[in-house]
Structure formats: C-alpha cells, structure tokens
Amino acid sequence: MDLIPSFSVDHTKIIPGIFTSRVDRVGNETVTTYDVRVTRPNIEPAIDVAAMHSLEHLIATYLRNDPDWKDEVIYWGPMGCLTGFYLILKGSRAPKEIIDLLLSAFRSVADSEDVPGASPENCGNYLMHNLPIAKWHAARFADYLESHKDSDEIFEYPKTDRPVTDDGRQFFDS
DSSP: OOOOGGGGBOTTTOOSEEEEEEEEEETTEEEEEEEEEOSOTTTSOOOOHHHHHHHHHHHHHHHTTOTTTTTTEEEEEEOTTSSEEEEEEESOOOGGGGHHHHHHHHHHGGGOSSOTTOSTTTOTTTTOOOHHHHHHHHHHHHHHHHHHTTOGGGTSOOBOOOOBOTTSOBOOOO
16 A cells, blocks of 8 residues: 555654645645644654644634635644644645634634533533643644744655665555
C-alpha cells in the first residue's frame, strides 16, 4: 500500500504551524485539508484528550459561525495523535491566507465561559471536557502563531526523504 501523504511528513522535524496537508477535487470543487499543528510531535506532550475535545467544540462553533468563513468550512477535527487539528476548507488557499482566521478562532477561546454542545443530547462524551486547559493551549498557540507569522517555517512542511530502489520501491521504517 502507498503511504498516505500525512505519514510522509517527518514528524521529528515538524513544528507548530499551519500546513497544507492535501488539495483534492470533489466534484467540481477544490477542497484543501490543513494540518493545524498545535504542539511539536514527539517533543512536547500531546494535548490532554478532554482539552482537545473542548477545543474541537469551541473552534468548530467559531468557524461555522464566522460570517466570512462559515460557508467555506467543511470540517474541523482533532488528529488522533492529539498534537493538532485538521481543517478542511473549500477552495485552495496558502496557509498564510488563513492565519488571521485561526488566530481569531484560537483567541476566541479565552472569552468562553462554557463549551458549546457539551450536553448529553449534543455530545457523545459530554462529561469529557476541560475548558481551563483548552484555554491555556489556545492562548499558547495563538501567541506562538502571532510571534512567528512572518516566518515561513510555520507554513511549510518538512518532508521525509525515503530511499527508493532501482525498480521504484520505497523503503519505510519498520
């Protein structure tokens, strides 16, 4: 099987930032998946699962209510490794073009007094939320983005070079 693109990113080199994970055609529409990396994989601790869940609810609600972006948002959800999120938007924009949207979304968490949709009727695990830690991660990431927004390294994936045999087969770590 082919290695999917997100696994070809060198996770020992990736830093927090906003990266284009993939661009796809769906019918007549172009959609872009962004890797919104909040912590440094395998270096910093992963985000607490309850805080990640809260960030998912808070930022999805923000994105889907933003008057300029709500019709562009297809998906916002956590990565399984708990180091960031995937954002899928209609169209194809460079990561630098969405930094203000994400800064606003993460900054909005500071003003939250509760987690939207955190009730048994609206959430499959409504007791698993941690708003104070979600606020901490959101503020930390927003401050980081703000202080690095002029740096290309938070917008460009580091790639993993994999040896290829003469007949075109790639080597992968075992």
